[in-house]
Amino acid sequence: MKLPTQADVARLAGVSRATVSYVVNDQAGGQIPISEETRQRVLAAVAELGYVPDSRAQALRSGSTKTIGLIIPDIQNPHFWEMAAGVEQEASKIGYHILLSSISPKSRDAEDVFENLSYRRIDGLIMVPSFIYQSQKAQKTLADLLRQRIPIVGMMSNLSQINLDIDRVVSDYRDATLEIMTHLLDLQHRRIGFIYGIAVPNLGEDRLSAYRESLQSANLRVDPELIASCGPTMEDSYQATLRLLQLPDRPTALLVINDLLAVGALRAISDRNLRVPHDISLFGYDDIPLAQYMVPRLSTTRLTSPNCRASSALSLRSLSTISIATALPTARVRRWVPPAPGIMPRLISGWPNLAVSDATIMSHAMASSQPPPRHHPLTAAIIGLAMAVS
Amino acid sequence: MKLPTQADVARLAGVSRATVSYVVNDQAGGQIPISEETRQRVLAAVAELGYVPDSRAQALRSGSTKTIGLIIPDIQNPHFWEMAAGVEQEASKIGYHILLSSISPKSRDAEDVFENLSYRRIDGLIMVPSFIYQSQKAQKTLADLLRQRIPIVGMMSNLSQINLDIDRVVSDYRDATLEIMTHLLDLQHRRIGFIYGIAVPNLGEDRLSAYRESLQSANLRVDPELIASCGPTMEDSYQATLRLLQLPDRPTALLVINDLLAVGALRAISDRNLRVPHDISLFGYDDIPLAQYMVPRLSTTRLTSPNCRASSALSLRSLSTISIATALPTARVRRWVPPAPGIMPRLISGWPNLAVSDATIMSHAMASSQPPPRHHPLTAAIIGLAMAVS
DNA sequence: TTGTAGGCGTTATCAT
DNA sequence: ATGATAACGCCTACAA
Numbered sequence: 001m002k003l004p005t006q007a008d009v010a011r012l013a014g015v016s017r018a019t020v021s022y023v024v025n026d027q028a029g030g031q032i033p034i035s036e037e038t039r040q041r042v043l044a045a046v047a048e049l050g051y052v053p054d055s056r057a058q059a060l061r062s063g064s065t066k067t068i069g070l071i072i073p074d075i076q077n078p079h080f081w082e083m084a085a086g087v088e089q090e091a092s093k094i095g096y097h098i099l100l101s102s103i104s105p106k107s108r109d110a111e112d113v114f115e116n117l118s119y120r121r122i123d124g125l126i127m128v129p130s131f132i133y134q135s136q137k138a139q140k141t142l143a144d145l146l147r148q149r150i151p152i153v154g155m156m157s158n159l160s161q162i163n164l165d166i167d168r169v170v171s172d173y174r175d176a177t178l179e180i181m182t183h184l185l186d187l188q189h190r191r192i193g194f195i196y197g198i199a200v201p202n203l204g205e206d207r208l209s210a211y212r213e214s215l216q217s218a219n220l221r222v223d224p225e226l227i228a229s230c231g232p233t234m235e236d237s238y239q240a241t242l243r244l245l246q247l248p249d250r251p252t253a254l255l256v257i258n259d260l261l262a263v264g265a266l267r268a269i270s271d272r273n274l275r276v277p278h279d280i281s282l283f284g285y286d287d288i289p290l291a292q293y294m295v296p297r298l299s300t301t302r303l304t305s306p307n308c309r310a311s312s313a314l315s316l317r318s319l320s321t322i323s324i325a326t327a328l329p330t331a332r333v334r335r336w337v338p339p340a341p342g343i344m345p346r347l348i349s350g351w352p353n354l355a356v357s358d359a360t361i362m363s364h365a366m367a368s369s370q371p372p373p374r375h376h377p378l379t380a381a382i383i384g385l386a387m388a389v390s
Numbered sequence: 391m392k393l394p395t396q397a398d399v400a401r402l403a404g405v406s407r408a409t410v411s412y413v414v415n416d417q418a419g420g421q422i423p424i425s426e427e428t429r430q431r432v433l434a435a436v437a438e439l440g441y442v443p444d445s446r447a448q449a450l451r452s453g454s455t456k457t458i459g460l461i462i463p464d465i466q467n468p469h470f471w472e473m474a475a476g477v478e479q480e481a482s483k484i485g486y487h488i489l490l491s492s493i494s495p496k497s498r499d500a501e502d503v504f505e506n507l508s509y510r511r512i513d514g515l516i517m518v519p520s521f522i523y524q525s526q527k528a529q530k531t532l533a534d535l536l537r538q539r540i541p542i543v544g545m546m547s548n549l550s551q552i553n554l555d556i557d558r559v560v561s562d563y564r565d566a567t568l569e570i571m572t573h574l575l576d577l578q579h580r581r582i583g584f585i586y587g588i589a590v591p592n593l594g595e596d597r598l599s600a601y602r603e604s605l606q607s608a609n610l611r612v613d614p615e616l617i618a619s620c621g622p623t624m625e626d627s628y629q630a631t632l633r634l635l636q637l638p639d640r641p642t643a644l645l646v647i648n649d650l651l652a653v654g655a656l657r658a659i660s661d662r663n664l665r666v667p668h669d670i671s672l673f674g675y676d677d678i679p680l681a682q683y684m685v686p687r688l689s690t691t692r693l694t695s696p697n698c699r700a701s702s703a704l705s706l707r708s709l710s711t712i713s714i715a716t717a718l719p720t721a722r723v724r725r726w727v728p729p730a731p732g733i734m735p736r737l738i739s740g741w742p743n744l745a746v747s748d749a750t751i752m753s754h755a756m757a758s759s760q761p762p763p764r765h766h767p768l769t770a771a772i773i774g775l776a777m778a779v780s
Numbered sequence: 781t782t783g784t785a786g787g788c789g790t791t792a793t794c795a796t
Numbered sequence: 797a798t799g800a801t802a803a804c805g806c807c808t809a810c811a812a
Contacts, residue, residue: 003538005788005789005790006789006790007789015798015799016798016799016800017789017790017791017799017800018791018792018798018799018800018801019797019798019799021790021791021792022798025791035797035798038797038798050534052508052509052534053509053789053790054450054511054788054789054790055509055510055511056446056449056450056455056511056788056789056790057450057788057789057790057791057804058789058790058791059446059449059790059804060444060446060447060450060788060789060790060804060805060806061789061790061791061792061803061804062790062791062804063804065446067489070490078468078471081468081471081474084474084490085492088490088491088492089492089494092491092503097489097490097491097506097507097510098489098490098491099457099487099488099489099490100460100474100478100487100488100489100490101478101482101487101488102475102478102479104479113482116487117487118442119442119443119445120445120487121444121445121446144440144442147440148393234679234680234683238683263680263683264683266683266685267683267684267685270685289624290624290653290680293624293628293653293654293656293657294657294684294685295656295657295660295684295685297657395804395805395806396805396806396807397805405782405783406782406783406784407783407784407805407806407807408782408783408784408785408807408808409781409782409783411806411807411808412782412807415807424781424782425781425782428781428782443805443806444804444805444806446804446805446806447788447804447805447806447807448805448806448807449806450788450789450790450804450805450806451787451788451805451806451807451808452788452806452807453788
């Protein structure tokens with residue numbers, strides 16, 4: 001069955017197509033006056049025919065597709081899905097739809113997926129790091145998008161990912177890591193392991209380098225044996241943890257690069273008949289919802305946070321299990337701009353002092369000191385989206 | 391910067407717009423012959439200008455947006471994420487994009503989200519149950535979509551969700567549940583609890599009714615106290631499990647409606663200082679990836695499956711923890727149609743004997759015996775998508 | 781082998 | 797206050 005078109009409505013209501021357009025778009029309120037009688041006639045015709053504007057034609061005509069592309073790595077990490085869910089919800093609030101793409105590092109056509117997405121005339125793009133962006137072709141695609149002045153926001157903590165000059169939302173776990181390490185070293189831990197399970201080279205450097213520096217400041221040797229590099233899946237961290245636990249002088253504490261992998265580590269510890277926190281301490285990052293339901297609890301929030309439940313049960317050797325909440329507050333915020341009306345000012349839930357209103361807030365967060373000129377209003381909104389869930 | 395258009399390419403190459411269209415669409419192979427020389431000139435112009443066809447215009451002209459809508463409930467259940475990831479991957483393989491929408495039962499504008507999605511001239515729709523579909527407005531939207539002959543596939547096990555006549559992919563946990571119950575009753579379990587945590591009324595009836603029937607067949611009373619209805623979050627099942635464990639005559643085994651909630655239950659059991667499987671048996675459904683990393687393992691696969699690790703460690707009172715894998719093989723398949731070439735025949739991974747090739751396979755899976763007339767080729771593909779991850 | 785022309789459903793700019 | 801008309805960028809008969 002063919003859908004009714006604007007022309008059908010116009011015919012039925014006995015008006016022109018333009019009038020129909022005015023009425024359905026409610027332009028009548030401001031500029032173009034439409035008599036109430038005509039308005040009602042049009043509305044009646046719309047209802048009778050079940051007319052809905054064709055968003056394809058709208059997109060073609062208006063230039064805007066009301067669509068934001070979202071690219072996430074397809075790894076099984078709830079953290080990314082939380083991001084996706086958050087982005088979708090926020091986008092929906094401002095009338096945008098999400099065009100979802102996942103990119104698996106394995107799939108050979110990942111570049112094409114990326115390229116395809118860019119051809120769909122999306123109004124904006126949010127992406128999460130993946131090594132695919134380092135490829136020639138991906139770089140070119142990104143450059144194309146930038147040339148079109150499409151707002152792009154990366155949710156990534158690592159500058160080496162992309163050479164291009166795009167806005168980013170950066171979570172920095174450095175301070176949190178320093179805090180953990182100080183604590184552990186105070187508790188006389190001397191063998192601290194690090195499960196470095198990454199999908200992208202250099203990802204999570206913030207945690208690893210802070211780990212190294214802490215040891216060095218304490219005049220302790222950074223034992224390469226204790227840094228277990230592995231892949232990004234639970235199985236990877238499970239195996240890596242098993243390896244660490246088999247060392248002659250096994251670690252008494254373990255930092256794991258994110259909560260998902262911490263789950264794998266927990267399982268490995270249990271399979272070795274060790275207990276957390278009695279025999280070994282365990283730390284994760286992200287505070288995924290699951291964390292507090294693990295046994296033992298991979299609990300939540302920052303070390304110094306008042307509601308850090310775990311820290312109340314400290315023993316000399318162990319700090320129980322802690323999952324560091326997403327370190328949004330420690331992200332480097334270059335410039336504070338008070339919320340501009342109309343551009344999606346919103347509070348980051350849980351951090352009432354931090355609001356997002358303008359692209360400049362996070363522009364070049366970690367790179368240069370002056371924000372690049374970027375005036376597309378959607379950029380602010382997209383950064384808001386990205387930040388709201390980062 | 392304005393993007394180059396077909397006309398720009400035509401001008402640069404010194405040909406007409408039609409020729410450009412032929413070349414970029416590779417129609418030359420079949421019908422319309424283009425001289426190799428012209429072809430190269432056009433291609434060169436395309437490359438020089440960085441021309442890409444405008445998918446908005448393509449959509450308007452061709453009628454197809456190459457887009458499939460996906461609606462999932464926004465609850466924090468990895469099971470749905472897995473679905474979304476699977477759908478996205480499969481869609482991408484056949485050149486489709488996913489327009490993602492999540493619908494939270496709480497949000498008041500959920501209906502609008504649904505409606506919005508339907509206006510975007512999507513080529514198909516995949517949706518997961520949510521009570522929102524029961525509303526008047528949602529029903530109307532669905533009816534509109536059906537009137538447009540848009541292929542719609544529901545991934546839902548419950549017929550009462552929607553009164554409309556749409557294709558569904560049905561997972562039926564009934565047999566699996568009967569199997570578990572038989573086993574537990576054989577092991578002399580007499581107090582078996584059921585954590586019925588649902589987001590939608592009547593969801594998961596298959597499990598609950600099989601649970602009831604099993605008890606009745608064994609001449610046991612169905613104790614309403616042992617059926618804990620609650621919400622769909624881990625916290626809900628955590629609380630519900632605590633309640634069950636406080637009963638004077640507490641259950642010795644627990645069925646939980648899905649793995650996510652089983653995690654919450656596991657935590658509650660641990661908080662009551664009980665151990666699985668020594669003190670209580672625990673069962674979940676879905677086999678989410680996380681399941682096998684839980685301590686103790688919420689292990690995997692069907693009871694009778696050869697690789698059911700847990701069943702080898704049976705004790706009298708307990709069957710360890712078992713997560714029933716998605717019950718695809720027990721879904722009611724009305725009619726088997728051998729794979730039709732070109733319509734995305736594919737094997738369901740892990741179940742080599744079950745392939746998806748035609749809408750008729752799952753049509754009216756649980757309702758009537760004759761499939762409805764539904765000839766849109768995309769339906770088959772979409773059912774394939776949906777089934778591949780259900 | 782290539783070019784011409786019409787139309788997809790909107791919106792915006794002019795007239796009326 | 798409303799109507800005609802011209803784009804938007806592309807595809808596809810059909811004509812040359």
